[in-house]
Amino acid sequence: MIDSEEVPVTEPSLATMADVAKRAGVSSATVSRVINGNYPVSAVTRQRVERAIAELGYVANAHARALAGATNRTVGIIINDVIDPFYAYIARGVEREATRHGRLCMVCCTHGSHEKELALIDLLHEQRADAVILVGGAYEDRAYAAQVARRARALHASGSTLVLCGRPSLGDDVPTRVVEYDNEGGAFAITDHLITQGHRKIVFLGGPPSLSTTVARLAGHRRALAFRGLPYDKGLIHLGQLNRRFGYDRIRALLADKLDFTALFCANDTVAAGAMQGLELAGVPVPEAVSVVGYDDVPIAQELRPQLTTVRIPLEELGRQAVRLGLDVGDDDDYLSPVQTMAKVGTSIVVRASVAPLS
């Protein structure tokens, strides 16, 4: 007869605090105190416990710990895509600042899906993240905004914080923190730069019409035009995707249509890269025939030839600020600073070689 008795597989499960306690000949309370160092323990006992921990290769269970009251010490960040340098730099800032405050960082990507974004907020909420940072411009959509607001309240109710990074506030009645950068101001400044170089016919290229980022950048652009008494010509505004292909395709189309312009303000550097490629292929020299500027100052701006004049956003700092706001700590862990609910980081224009004065 074949022995079908269950042979218990001796899964060498990890030691618990009780195991450590037994081995050290103390109670688990003492072990906990040694680990957390928040209560006096005699030197001898401490050493015994520490030895037991080492011998057993004990690793605390973060869940039990989190459940028993100590915070989970993690922050979550929700971005579009890790590959995109724009998000990657922000993520780096978040990761570093989180680490600086002893937090682990959970990075989640939406890949552009709204539903996934909402689902991820819930997931991070379930994980009881100390803060959830939502990065990137938002689309105008009442229903969607309401969904986000609901989650912001839920998060708030469990002692966490939703931080909006690079997107407008949901309103004063929604408990969120906001870190913004100056889309409008940057667009104003760089448009003005183009104008003072003599350009009058400036094409605005790219950016989905309902994206908050586009709206703000376009507003700055218009304000600069108005400031210098130039007309706002709708025929020069060509909104669209924020990718390379759109820049390439659309500029080729504009060139084919013989649109009259001397400068190009791309909604971001990626679009600028595509546009410059299109210009190059069409034999239009930059900046001699057309000046080009972008926005964001991601690495590709320096790879392009000529190097791209663009608006720099302190992305990493943006991420760091978001964490500070979310964790309610100041620059140097000054927990006593008055609670700040919003921050704005400045932008600056960086002049490189893609703009020439109009002859």
Next chain:
Amino acid sequence: MIDSEEVPVTEPSLATMADVAKRAGVSSATVSRVINGNYPVSAVTRQRVERAIAELGYVANAHARALAGATNRTVGIIINDVIDPFYAYIARGVEREATRHGRLCMVCCTHGSHEKELALIDLLHEQRADAVILVGGAYEDRAYAAQVARRARALHASGSTLVLCGRPSLGDDVPTRVVEYDNEGGAFAITDHLITQGHRKIVFLGGPPSLSTTVARLAGHRRALAFRGLPYDKGLIHLGQLNRRFGYDRIRALLADKLDFTALFCANDTVAAGAMQGLELAGVPVPEAVSVVGYDDVPIAQELRPQLTTVRIPLEELGRQAVRLGLDVGDDDDYLSPVQTMAKVGTSIVVRASVAPLS
């Protein structure tokens, strides 16, 4: 008299499962069953519970859940830096595959520190991640390898898995999974490509001497040389950092020394970018005077002018494989597939414009 009585701040703490149960007039067990859907519950009851959940805005506590036995459903990935496209692509693969299997992804960065790497493994272990993926080449260091091995065992003991991604195995007695890509083969192939184009004097540039990646790439390079009966000239091997500055500085130095060479094999694309910049500044045309190849095929390879001939690594696939190995699932969630402990993804060379036949 000022009332100094403690006014209890009514922190609107989140609803628990018990709250939901009370509201729905059932026991918490039933609520759990509705949520998990792993046990029959009558339609009426289910609806009542679901309504209570919605009304209360209940969000499960992932820690309690993890503690009570269900797995935490997260995977951790440890990389050098999110900004580096090499790591970012792998991270993307990991994130996507993890999501596909219903896991949340925790991304941690070491920024090059060994201690931090070890600390992060421990942290992810504490979080009870289903798998911990360690990405990137390793430095030869016995003590360090022993430390990693110890953690691999600890992880294994608690039912998790350490996956080594792009680094050699720690030995058969250490319970890890390994996903590799063919550093040696790719280096062989691209060196041979250079040789068949007539090049005889090939400089090998960059890569820390004790990094496993460098060792393998250099080995492939040497094998190709030997295969074609060419001498291995130590004067042509210039190991060093894997960054742009090293490529730039060293190539300028070699040029100043009037080193005799016609081709350049850079240890990765970043070094190639620096070297090409140095070559450009020195007025040495690529590929006419010097052919250049890189390794990795990160986006910058396509930005460079001329575009860089390089070795492509399916980075995203590498990340996906790592997750599958770590989670012990097959391509299509086929949990019945025999346990695989190691995988190797192939490399291929992508020919662009930075190599010319030697005239």
Next chain:
DNA sequence: AGGAAGCTAGTAAGCGCTTTCATGCTTCGT
């Protein structure tokens, strides 16, 4: 009709920690 099956739902025992409260000592002050 009577009991075996088959359902649904509740009870309660943990999971591995933190923390409050209680306890037995040692150490002082007077």
Next chain:
DNA sequence: ACGAAGCATGAAAGCGCTTACTAGCTTCCT
């Protein structure tokens, strides 16, 4: 020398879930 004070430790009550195990009802078969 005796009670007060101070320390170091232990006992035990949760934290919010999951999941045996148990129990009450229907069905259904013989």
